[in-house]
Amino acid sequence: MRLNHFLTRHFVLAIALLALPFIIDALFGHGWVRITDFALLYIMLALGLNIVVGYAGLLDLGYIAFFAVGAYTYALVSSPQFGLHWPMWITLPLGALIACGFGVLLGAPTLKLRGDYLAIVTLGFGEIIRIFLNNLNAPVNITNGPQGISAIDPLQIGSFSFGNSYQWMGMRVDDVHLHYYLFLGFTLLVIFISRRLEDSRIGRAWVAIREDEVAASAMGINTRNIKLLAFAMGATFGGISGGLFAGFQGFVSPESFSLMESIMVLCMVVLGGMGNVGGVVLGGVILVALPELFRNAAGPVQQALLGKVVVDPESLRMLMFGLALILVMLWRPAGLWPSTQRRREFAADDSVLQQEQETVYDASK
Amino acid sequence: MRCRRWAARPQPSREKVGSHEKRHTRCRFFFVWIAQVIVDILLQQVINGLVQGSVYALVALGYTMVYGILGLINFAHGEVVMIGAMIALTVLKALLAAAFAPVLAVLLSLLAAMAVCMALGYSIERIAYRPLRNAPRLAPLITAIGVSIVLQNLAMMIWGREYHSFPLPFNSVSHQFGGAIVNDVQIGIVVVALIIMLGLMWLVHRTRMGRAMRAVAENPSAAALMGVDINRVISVTFMLGSALAAIAGFMVSANYGIVHYYMGFMLGLKAFTAAVLGGIGNLRGAMLGGVLLGLIESLGAGYIGDLTGGFLGSNYQDVFAFFVLIAVLIFRPSGLLGEKLSERA
Amino acid sequence: MTQASDRLLELVNVGKHFGGVVALADVSLHIKQGEIYGLIGPNGAGKTTLFNVVTGLYQLDSGAFDFAGKRYTQCKPHLLAQAGIARTFQNIRLFANMSALENIMVGRHLRTHTGIWGALTRHAAARAEERDTVQRARELLDYVGIDRAHQTLAKHLSYGEQRRLEIARALATEPKLLALDEPAAGMNATETVALKALLQKIRASGITVLLIEHDVKLIMGLCDRVAVLDYGKKIAEGVPEEVRRDKAVIAAYLGGEVTETPRPQAGEGLG
Numbered sequence: 001m002r003l004n005h006f007l008t009r010h011f012v013l014a015i016a017l018l019a020l021p022f023i024i025d026a027l028f029g030h031g032w033v034r035i036t037d038f039a040l041l042y043i044m045l046a047l048g049l050n051i052v053v054g055y056a057g058l059l060d061l062g063y064i065a066f067f068a069v070g071a072y073t074y075a076l077v078s079s080p081q082f083g084l085h086w087p088m089w090i091t092l093p094l095g096a097l098i099a100c101g102f103g104v105l106l107g108a109p110t111l112k113l114r115g116d117y118l119a120i121v122t123l124g125f126g127e128i129i130r131i132f133l134n135n136l137n138a139p140v141n142i143t144n145g146p147q148g149i150s151a152i153d154p155l156q157i158g159s160f161s162f163g164n165s166y167q168w169m170g171m172r173v174d175d176v177h178l179h180y181y182l183f184l185g186f187t188l189l190v191i192f193i194s195r196r197l198e199d200s201r202i203g204r205a206w207v208a209i210r211e212d213e214v215a216a217s218a219m220g221i222n223t224r225n226i227k228l229l230a231f232a233m234g235a236t237f238g239g240i241s242g243g244l245f246a247g248f249q250g251f252v253s254p255e256s257f258s259l260m261e262s263i264m265v266l267c268m269v270v271l272g273g274m275g276n277v278g279g280v281v282l283g284g285v286i287l288v289a290l291p292e293l294f295r296n297a298a299g300p301v302q303q304a305l306l307g308k309v310v311v312d313p314e315s316l317r318m319l320m321f322g323l324a325l326i327l328v329m330l331w332r333p334a335g336l337w338p339s340t341q342r343r344r345e346f347a348a349d350d351s352v353l354q355q356e357q358e359t360v361y362d363a364s365k
Numbered sequence: 366m367r368c369r370r371w372a373a374r375p376q377p378s379r380e381k382v383g384s385h386e387k388r389h390t391r392c393r394f395f396f397v398w399i400a401q402v403i404v405d406i407l408l409q410q411v412i413n414g415l416v417q418g419s420v421y422a423l424v425a426l427g428y429t430m431v432y433g434i435l436g437l438i439n440f441a442h443g444e445v446v447m448i449g450a451m452i453a454l455t456v457l458k459a460l461l462a463a464a465f466a467p468v469l470a471v472l473l474s475l476l477a478a479m480a481v482c483m484a485l486g487y488s489i490e491r492i493a494y495r496p497l498r499n500a501p502r503l504a505p506l507i508t509a510i511g512v513s514i515v516l517q518n519l520a521m522m523i524w525g526r527e528y529h530s531f532p533l534p535f536n537s538v539s540h541q542f543g544g545a546i547v548n549d550v551q552i553g554i555v556v557v558a559l560i561i562m563l564g565l566m567w568l569v570h571r572t573r574m575g576r577a578m579r580a581v582a583e584n585p586s587a588a589a590l591m592g593v594d595i596n597r598v599i600s601v602t603f604m605l606g607s608a609l610a611a612i613a614g615f616m617v618s619a620n621y622g623i624v625h626y627y628m629g630f631m632l633g634l635k636a637f638t639a640a641v642l643g644g645i646g647n648l649r650g651a652m653l654g655g656v657l658l659g660l661i662e663s664l665g666a667g668y669i670g671d672l673t674g675g676f677l678g679s680n681y682q683d684v685f686a687f688f689v690l691i692a693v694l695i696f697r698p699s700g701l702l703g704e705k706l707s708e709r710a
Numbered sequence: 711m712t713q714a715s716d717r718l719l720e721l722v723n724v725g726k727h728f729g730g731v732v733a734l735a736d737v738s739l740h741i742k743q744g745e746i747y748g749l750i751g752p753n754g755a756g757k758t759t760l761f762n763v764v765t766g767l768y769q770l771d772s773g774a775f776d777f778a779g780k781r782y783t784q785c786k787p788h789l790l791a792q793a794g795i796a797r798t799f800q801n802i803r804l805f806a807n808m809s810a811l812e813n814i815m816v817g818r819h820l821r822t823h824t825g826i827w828g829a830l831t832r833h834a835a836a837r838a839e840e841r842d843t844v845q846r847a848r849e850l851l852d853y854v855g856i857d858r859a860h861q862t863l864a865k866h867l868s869y870g871e872q873r874r875l876e877i878a879r880a881l882a883t884e885p886k887l888l889a890l891d892e893p894a895a896g897m898n899a900t901e902t903v904a905l906k907a908l909l910q911k912i913r914a915s916g917i918t919v920l921l922i923e924h925d926v927k928l929i930m931g932l933c934d935r936v937a938v939l940d941y942g943k944k945i946a947e948g949v950p951e952e953v954r955r956d957k958a959v960i961a962a963y964l965g966g967e968v969t970e971t972p973r974p975q976a977g978e979g980l981g
Contacts, residue, residue: 132684202824219817315518322511333500
């Protein structure tokens, strides 16, 4: 009953999503389907981070580490590196589990730290993971160091591999299309989980902690455990998308997991609209598409206007991207599509300041 | 340890006794030599750490001042350091080509870098932060990231992707100091950094502007009611921090002899780590954190191999710094010196 | 004579200091089941500190307190809330960007159990619990008299409504002891009268009330017993009439010593 209702309501959307890779393929070419696949991975990541930053209000600058853990887990047990070729229904959950473990490991001692201290600790953690990945090729070769791990098995269910092309009813379905559907499925799952959690006892506890941690604890919320839960959930999503990334790309190396990647994911969350699933999805789409658009535009536009390429297209594209970030935030400080709460609030989020002042005030009593 | 184990071994025959004694003295020599080497390395690492730490401290001060007043992580600060280095490089090259006296050329290029960076810091605040002063807390963080990306790519366009060598117009003489070597540039860095820090403390604690800064850090609205021009104080803070960044940029370039468009990123990150280590918002904390981080890094890089039995090499230098940071924050959640309000600037 | 068993909360030589400043010095007092207990004293006397100690926000430095038959020296806020102490804050601390209803639903957190699995599957028990939570929250809004505002964000409520919402949120945790830190502060006369009625209603429902208040009229008209704190020490305790005539209390309020802090509100009533 409910499923039916859901389907009729979202019929058009469902059709559009199913047809999307072929439309993109026809209009913009194969490369853009691939970009769409990456966009879905990033959306999954951003939704995971949204639980940590958007709901629970914990600023995490090292989120990509969990993505890295998921990706390397997949890479290590499904590649010639150790000669292991585990199937994806073991590898993906394993990656999620290990990422979750890392989340708890990092969160347990550090979650009592206040906002910006937590930010720098998570940032440090992200760098630590990356540096270890970069250097664990000696004395025992585990990660293959900066070269990374290649020839990773494609995502595969039984004998059906997402890395191949198939002919169906006279239609050619390529690997990028298949991955699209797989990632779409996972993304919808993550969206579903996010929305269910948001509107639940746990979700309310997260938001309460974001709003006022002291009051939340006085209301009987075990703030440490609930924050840890947010951290673990976010890490789990990161781990899953990491595994998918490794299987899709067939290759992982430490440079895919730099601080800049963490920052990009954070930008998606904040620019789209923190705490709002729709906003985060929008942020993910924009921040993946924008640099690509600029990449395609930066060279040819110069050529057309000036007759030659004056400045390096690559840096011009990133320059425009940086400018876009600044302008969008100036234009809409609460994000492009803020949650209803945030939109109504819009103005100062000075509860942190107030809190501090009150602590000082209380202490002096 | 080894010597003693040899000595304790039962001696099977008379003939071997002599050789054992000889070996014993050889062992002692060896031990003394090793100790000497360790002390020399230690001294050298401490010197390197102090030099690097002084630079961190200067950059960290920029982070901490802005944080103390606005509660904002000025993510673009590292790029300001890089711009300072680039400007200094360009001006210095031009002046040397125009046959200026070396000392004059160095001074002028440093001043030029400071001037440009101050203008840059001022503009960054006006364009990217001021309009968002009442926005949700993370909005200015994103614009800061945007500014950082813009500056980095602007620098890449202007100065290219290559490493530039930084021309020092004089010979940096190396001195033997104990078993370690220290050169003029390194001495200069530590001395200048020290003078600047003392000057900053004087400025913050003894002048009218400094008092206004402390007042705004403590309570912006109360300070405004008392007639402090908050906008001006914030602008001055940004310009001060940027001037320090320019000096730091010059120092790093002179020390390593290399300038690169990407140099600001990691440096900024480390300096921010240093500021948090000392207790962000706290001037003395930033200085202490900077110097400590420099020392930890260089000592860590020097000894990490021995500590882990060769498992981890010096390429784990950065890991060491972050581990120390995490450990410190777990046990002292507000940094080493804390965020004492009265100490803030 | 009071039996130990009808003492809900008992403080035994509780001490708390901040650096060199003594905020609470050897305070002993007890609150009986079902009474309204007033805590008064000049500004800076340690009232809020006492609140923060018994609700776990501060850890005490010496002594201990018993609540509902259990002894505490160190305890986390959420465990004390679990044990049955709920509080409001002197400068209202609602979840500003959540609706009034959601604020109270957060208060139900403690007495509900749906976890991740329940949230995801929304199985029958989880749905029932969620329905119950909404139901109870609406009842409580009604109970404190702001039911028409349930969709309004907490920060958009009027001052008096915010105070009431905070009380409703505390009641949602099903407390044995409701600790209110200056609930009438900033209220006008009409609102104060309504508050008094609300507190009497709460007490009648069997909940013990601990009240910090500056409005002496409210205290005198409402409390069964009153304790007076001054410089972290308990200087008097008893029924309101007794305390009002106590010499030490009069001295504290009328300035038996030189203080910088003005003590206007309380002074008028007690003089």
